[in-house]
Amino acid sequence: MTDSTAVPDKGTDDQGILTGVEQLSPEKIERIINEVLSSETGAKLKVYVDTCVSCGLCSEGCHFYLSRDKDPKFSPAAKVKQTMWEIMRKKGKVSPEFIKKAAVVAYTQCNLCKRCAMYCPFGLDIAYVLSVMRRICHRLGVVPLYIQDTAHSHSVTGNQMWVKDDEWVDTLMWQEEEARDEVPNLRIPLDVEGADTFYSVIGPEPKFRAQLIYQAAMIMTAAGEDWTMPSTPGWDNSDMCMFTGDYEMMERLKKMHFEAATRLKAKRIVMGECGHAFRSVYDMGNRALGWKMPPIPIVHAIEYYHELFSQDKIKIKKKFDRPVTLHDPCNIVRGRGLHEMARSVVNSTCKTFIEMTPNREHNYCCGAGGGVINCGPPFKNARVESTKIKAEQLFAAKAKGAEVVIAPCHNCHGGLEDVIHHYGVDMELKFLGDIIYEIMEIPE
Amino acid sequence: MYDIYAIITGPLAWLSFAVFLGGSLYRFISLYQLARKKDGAVFQYMNLAYALRSIAHWLTPFGARNMRLNPVMTVVTFSFHIALFIAPLFVFAHVVLLEESFGIHWITLSDRVADILSMVVVFSCIFFFARRIMRPEVKYLTTWVDIVILIIVAAPFATGVWVFHQWAGFPTMTLVHILSGELMLAIIPFTKLFHMFLFPFTRGYIGSEFGGVRMAKDW
Numbered sequence: 052m053t054d055s056t057a058v059p060d061k062g063t064d065d066q067g068i069l070t071g072v073e074q075l076s077p078e079k080i081e082r083i084i085n086e087v088l089s090s091e092t093g094a095k096l097k098v099y100v101d102t103c104v105s106c107g108l109c110s111e112g113c114h115f116y117l118s119r120d121k122d123p124k125f126s127p128a129a130k131v132k133q134t135m136w137e138i139m140r141k142k143g144k145v146s147p148e149f150i151k152k153a154a155v156v157a158y159t160q161c162n163l164c165k166r167c168a169m170y171c172p173f174g175l176d177i178a179y180v181l182s183v184m185r186r187i188c189h190r191l192g193v194v195p196l197y198i199q200d201t202a203h204s205h206s207v208t209g210n211q212m213w214v215k216d217d218e219w220v221d222t223l224m225w226q227e228e229e230a231r232d233e234v235p236n237l238r239i240p241l242d243v244e245g246a247d248t249f250y251s252v253i254g255p256e257p258k259f260r261a262q263l264i265y266q267a268a269m270i271m272t273a274a275g276e277d278w279t280m281p282s283t284p285g286w287d288n289s290d291m292c293m294f295t296g297d298y299e300m301m302e303r304l305k306k307m308h309f310e311a312a313t314r315l316k317a318k319r320i321v322m323g324e325c326g327h328a329f330r331s332v333y334d335m336g337n338r339a340l341g342w343k344m345p346p347i348p349i350v351h352a353i354e355y356y357h358e359l360f361s362q363d364k365i366k367i368k369k370k371f372d373r374p375v376t377l378h379d380p381c382n383i384v385r386g387r388g389l390h391e392m393a394r395s396v397v398n399s400t401c402k403t404f405i406e407m408t409p410n411r412e413h414n415y416c417c418g419a420g421g422g423v424i425n426c427g428p429p430f431k432n433a434r435v436e437s438t439k440i441k442a443e444q445l446f447a448a449k450a451k452g453a454e455v456v457i458a459p460c461h462n463c464h465g466g467l468e469d470v471i472h473h474y475g476v477d478m479e480l481k482f483l484g485d486i487i488y489e490i491m492e493i494p495e
Numbered sequence: 496m497y498d499i500y501a502i503i504t505g506p507l508a509w510l511s512f513a514v515f516l517g518g519s520l521y522r523f524i525s526l527y528q529l530a531r532k533k534d535g536a537v538f539q540y541m542n543l544a545y546a547l548r549s550i551a552h553w554l555t556p557f558g559a560r561n562m563r564l565n566p567v568m569t570v571v572t573f574s575f576h577i578a579l580f581i582a583p584l585f586v587f588a589h590v591v592l593l594e595e596s597f598g599i600h601w602i603t604l605s606d607r608v609a610d611i612l613s614m615v616v617v618f619s620c621i622f623f624f625a626r627r628i629m630r631p632e633v634k635y636l637t638t639w640v641d642i643v644i645l646i647i648v649a650a651p652f653a654t655g656v657w658v659f660h661q662w663a664g665f666p667t668m669t670l671v672h673i674l675s676g677e678l679m680l681a682i683i684p685f686t687k688l689f690h691m692f693l694f695p696f697t698r699g700y701i702g703s704e705f706g707g708v709r710m711a712k713d714w
Contacts, residue, residue, distance in 0.1 A: 093533025094526045095700075102693045105636035111564050116632070123635035132636060169713050170561040172553060172572075173694060174701030334708065343539050344708075388710030412711050413560060 063155050065429040067196030071154075075147040075191060083190045084143035092183055099175045100139055103128060109177065112170030114415045115160055118439035125437070127167035127177040130156050134184040154193045157184035159430045160437070163294070163421035164381035169412060178421075182296070189296030197427025201291040204254070206300050209284030209307055211254030211291055220282050222257040226265045234494055239268050242315060243279035249317030249347075250280050251308065253289035253325045253461055260461075266488040267323060270356075273494045274364040278321070285311025288322050290331035294422025298339055305336030312347050319348040321355045324482045326382035326460035327420060334386060351383055353459050356483055357392040360399040366492040367400065373479075374403040375486075376445075376453035378467060379414035380460035393459060393483070400486050401457075407448035415441045417458070419466025435473045438466065442474035455479045457486065496666070503673050511677035518684030519692060542703040549702020550695055552714040559714035568626070575619035582612040582652065583676070588659075610659055613652040620649035644686055650675035 063069070088096075110116045110126035119125045124133070134153040138145055145153075163178040171177070188194060194202070204213045214222075220241070227239040240246065250271065256263050271278045280286060285307040292300035312320050322328060329351050337345045350358075359365045377397055383389045390411040397404050409415070418438035423430070445456065445467075456471070456478050458464050467480055530537055552558040562569040583589060585602060586609040594600040604612070624645055627637045654672035658665050683689060705713035 091533075094530035095534045095537060097529065098526065098693055098697060101687070102690045102697055104687050104690055105633070105638075105641060107630060107633035107636055108561055108565065108568070110632040111561055121632065123632040126632045126635070128636050129632070168701055169559075169705075172559075172561075173690065173697045174549065174553075174713060175697055176701060176704075338536060343536075385705075385711050386709055390711075409560075412713075 065195045067194050067199050068151055068154050071191065071193035072147045072151045075150060077146060080145060080150060080191065081143040084138055084187055087187050087190055096180065096183060099180055100135060102173050103175055109167040109171045112167035114440050115437045118437045125160060130161055131177055131180050135180050150191060150193055153184055154188045157181045157188060158195050159423055159426050159433065161421060162416045162418060162423050164416040165385050166416065186296035194295050195426040198291055198295055198422050198425040201425055202295045202297055202300060205292050205304055210287035211289045212258040214254060214257055219257055219286060222261055223280060226261055226268060230265050230268050234272060237268060237272050240279045241282045245316045246277050246279040247318045248276055248278040248321045249312040249315060250278050250321050251286055251288040252323045253328050254287045255461060256323060263323065263484060266484045269488055273491055274359050279315060281311040281315060283311060288328040288332055290328060290336060291422055291425055293331045293335050301336050302339045305331065305340055309346055319350055321350045322352060324352040324459040324484060326380040327462055330382040330386050351389060353383060353389045353393045353396060356396045356487060360396060367490045368492055369490060371401040371486050371490050373454045374405055374452045375401045375455045375457050376405045376407045376448040378456055378458040378463055379411055380463045381416055381420055385412055396483055397457060400490060405448055405451045405453040407444050415444055417441060417463040417466030419462045424462060424465045435469050438470045441470050442476055445476045445478060449478055455481055457481050457483055459483045499670060503670060507677055511681040514681040515683055522684050522689060537700060540703050540707060541700060542707045545703045545706025546699030548706060549713050550698050553698055571619050571622050574615050578612040578615040582609055610656060613656045616652040617649050620645050644688065647675065647679050647682065651679055
């Protein structure tokens, strides 16, 4: 009765996982697993694993399951069965081969989006259980190559993208210079002490999407914001270590980030349109450091934009006139309930707003989150195949007239870009900041 | 026959109550102690109002999106759980036993209602079984333990109906009825049936997380 008619397991060719597994012995596996289980987990994990009555009702919550033609192997509980159930049942006596498969499941077949927690009648947090599996894999040195590379970058440079300290400052000055063509006295104020707002971004912004920093500077200037960015490490709020299971590094990163803001005596941290970074700063990183809630108020871009429009701090020339739909990112909707604020900003900036369904807390994941897209090319095809349901959801919104998808999250952008391209959805993808910049009155 | 009856209604009955209560207490205390030691954060985030909000939504039929997506399962699950509790507690024959043994009694169900409720439990178990072997996503998760538990849960109700209608061999069935009821009670603390006690805590915790930290609904 435990067999399934799942797709044949083609195995993985990820070098990070394969090389890691080569160095494992059953003794090492057992020792590490029991170390993690006894020192880092407790009643929560035990209750989650013991309470599951294997009713399968979580399946409906998972976009992997729905996208993979309801293949039972991809239901949330099935992923636990292939990982932690087995490990706890055998008290860590599992083979290197088992770890190899478990790593693929934990790192690449779950976005940790927590949608299933809303579909499980018991509210079991399966994302947490799979995070424990990732933690074990990290401790065993079995991590997909590409995401491990970003984790290495985090530990060497303090940012995700191997951006050197001088390159960071240089990028900011470059964007400032560009923006001064439009607004001659615009500044990106570096290291200003006591500013109201400390603005932080993720590593990929200076690396690939520097125009977002330009846009943010423009919006801050138009709003008359008293703001600053740090010239030192701590500017990057992103955190792939949180997703590899490298919690020691996650703590160091969050400490750098919070301390960069406190050193400048900032009143609050405003962060760009990123979901996972928000999860790291607002949910996981602060907890790991012993803060029940973040030590400094954390304001996500959506909240910030909402503040701008509700307090009339920014003027628009005219509303964005192409019909838009909105993608609710897991980490700021199921993670922080920003869905109504996002809608309010969309309605303040766009003429026609078309809901995709399901939406708000029930929105389907982009397929990229939880570090899955960061596991890179070896898993890209599998990832995109697992977003069929997202493509269908986008097609339905398109059929209702939507031409532009707003996704206020970097990871979602990466994921949706692939969805749109692969399934031929043919919709344009934008950040809220893109739209605001496009329609706002540029300050003198 | 009467010797066996005396044993299973005497010492065995006490044993099953003792195992049920003692075992449940033991599991509660050990989980609580472990949580105190390793999951301090859980106590920090637990929030009574949000916990109750979540529990209320999930104890209301069709109160969560997933219940609306699975209407048949929702109807069966709710009727099953309600019948499972009401029938044994209020069936006339059980209350009479209590009255005779301890001199306490409470309201009873009419025989006809009790009969129907018991059949609801049995048919629900058949439904769950069918679901377990027919729905691929459930089949994939199902182990033989799940099936055995289903049988143990259905047994006291199936035999109860049998005995009530006095079908062939009902005196023996009475013994099976009592024995299977005792067995069901005794395994609760050590199997997934313990979910009856853990539900408020798991639901309450995720409700607290969603309500207090995530500021989102969890239904």
